[in-house]
Amino acid sequence: MDINLARQTLLDAGIKLVNEGLVARTWGNISCRIDENSFLITPSGRSYDQLTLDDFVLVQIEDLSYPAGIKPSSEKGVHAEVYKNRPEVTAVIHTHQMNASTCAASRKDVPATDQEFKKILGDVVRCAGYGLPGTKKLKLATSKALGDSNAALMANHGAVCVGKTMDEAFLVAKTLEKKCEEFIFSEFANISGIKTNKIKNIHDFYILKKKRGKK
Amino acid sequence: MTNTDFINEIEKYMSKNILSQKNPIASIKNEDKILITSESFASDKSLAEINLISGEILSGVPNKEYKLHLEIYKKRPKESAILHSALEATTTCSIVGKTVYPMLDDMAQIVGPSAKTACIKTKTHQGCVKNILKKMKGRQAALISENGAICCASNLDDASVVAIVLEKGCKTAVESFAIGGGKKINDLECRLMHFVYTLKYSKQNEKNR
Ligand SMILES: [Zn+2]
Numbered sequence: 484m485d486i487n488l489a490r491q492t493l494l495d496a497g498i499k500l501v502n503e504g505l506v507a508r509t510w511g512n513i514s515c516r517i518d519e520n521s522f523l524i525t526p527s528g529r530s531y532d533q534l535t536l537d538d539f540v541l542v543q544i545e546d547l548s549y550p551a552g553i554k555p556s557s558e559k560g561v562h563a564e565v566y567k568n569r570p571e572v573t574a575v576i577h578t579h580q581m582n583a584s585t586c587a588a589s590r591k592d593v594p595a596t597d598q599e600f601k602k603i604l605g606d607v608v609r610c611a612g613y614g615l616p617g618t619k620k621l622k623l624a625t626s627k628a629l630g631d632s633n634a635a636l637m638a639n640h641g642a643v644c645v646g647k648t649m650d651e652a653f654l655v656a657k658t659l660e661k662k663c664e665e666f667i668f669s670e671f672a673n674i675s676g677i678k679t680n681k682i683k684n685i686h687d688f689y690i691l692k693k694k695r696g697k698k
Numbered sequence: 699m700t701n702t703d704f705i706n707e708i709e710k711y712m713s714k715n716i717l718s719q720k721n722p723i724a725s726i727k728n729e730d731k732i733l734i735t736s737e738s739f740a741s742d743k744s745l746a747e748i749n750l751i752s753g754e755i756l757s758g759v760p761n762k763e764y765k766l767h768l769e770i771y772k773k774r775p776k777e778s779a780i781l782h783s784a785l786e787a788t789t790t791c792s793i794v795g796k797t798v799y800p801m802l803d804d805m806a807q808i809v810g811p812s813a814k815t816a817c818i819k820t821k822t823h824q825g826c827v828k829n830i831l832k833k834m835k836g837r838q839a840a841l842i843s844e845n846g847a848i849c850c851a852s853n854l855d856d857a858s859v860v861a862i863v864l865e866k867g868c869k870t871a872v873e874s875f876a877i878g879g880g881k882k883i884n885d886l887e888c889r890l891m892h893f894v895y896t897l898k899y900s901k902q903n904e905k906n907r
Pocket of ligand 1: 512558577578579640641694
């Protein structure tokens, strides 16, 4: 992708993701492949609403090197690993989106429940093993969990979503959030016998069980 | 920060439910004074000013919680803003009263290795204030039994980040319970993440001065 087009794509995607509530403040990061050797990524520690076209950083896939100046996101390794293993991927979105994070905290795979899930996310969204942020362990575990699917959960952290275009990766992130929410409510119905789509019911159940001393 | 700016921020946090709609409690430190919401802030947007050293009320009628805020500022000189979070999951966890351990890296980094619950009845009592300070040690927040959480940071925006991240941590603890339970992050790794984050952040602040 042309680098100027990539800058605009990242700027627009950042705003879109903030508006959808999939990323906030300085959390999460997004990137676009430039060619087989490099990708452009959001900078470290900067709010999406304050980014300008010049703030994105060009990172080399092979050695994660980047030009002097603005520091790229500390999760650049996760992005590089995806680009290395998946030649067809041109956009990577890493989010700390709420429902996916809840599933990631339980370190559970989320199975497909309908055609929409299968079409956009695949048969299952796997949860990667835990690795501290910014470590080799995290990038390798994430890449392994992603395999050839479009999304993976990162244990106790968030999610990574990929696509052949930024729009596709965005749709993956959005669908993942919806499907993780459905998963939470359906699992809740299984353990509590309460069919609901109200978070308040889960909170009330939690208070009841925990107050009774259930660990 | 001017009084008007502070009031605007409080109203913003009220609209996001970070602060209670009925009894919003927030304060900021400005040199040797603190500015805190009054008892009647929800209806008249009034503030009170207190001398940080002597504890003398210089103007207004401060929220009953002001002595707790004074003690936090005295014992933790790096803090310059305190918010009493009334967010939903935070309140749920404060009702349960058990320690919330990080199940997300964010919480370990920003809040600390856990959020403990301080059991109090009257926050103005010296013993209760001590209890809250003890529970907050090495952390940016403590849950207050049945009453949300106290969140602090070196500025108001960061205090709101602590409240938001704590809420996410509590929400994860509550909602992962519905899918069979969340996995806690190892305590040592939580402490390491909090240490690295605090160090990185203080360096960043130093650089930006
Ligand atoms: Zn992340």
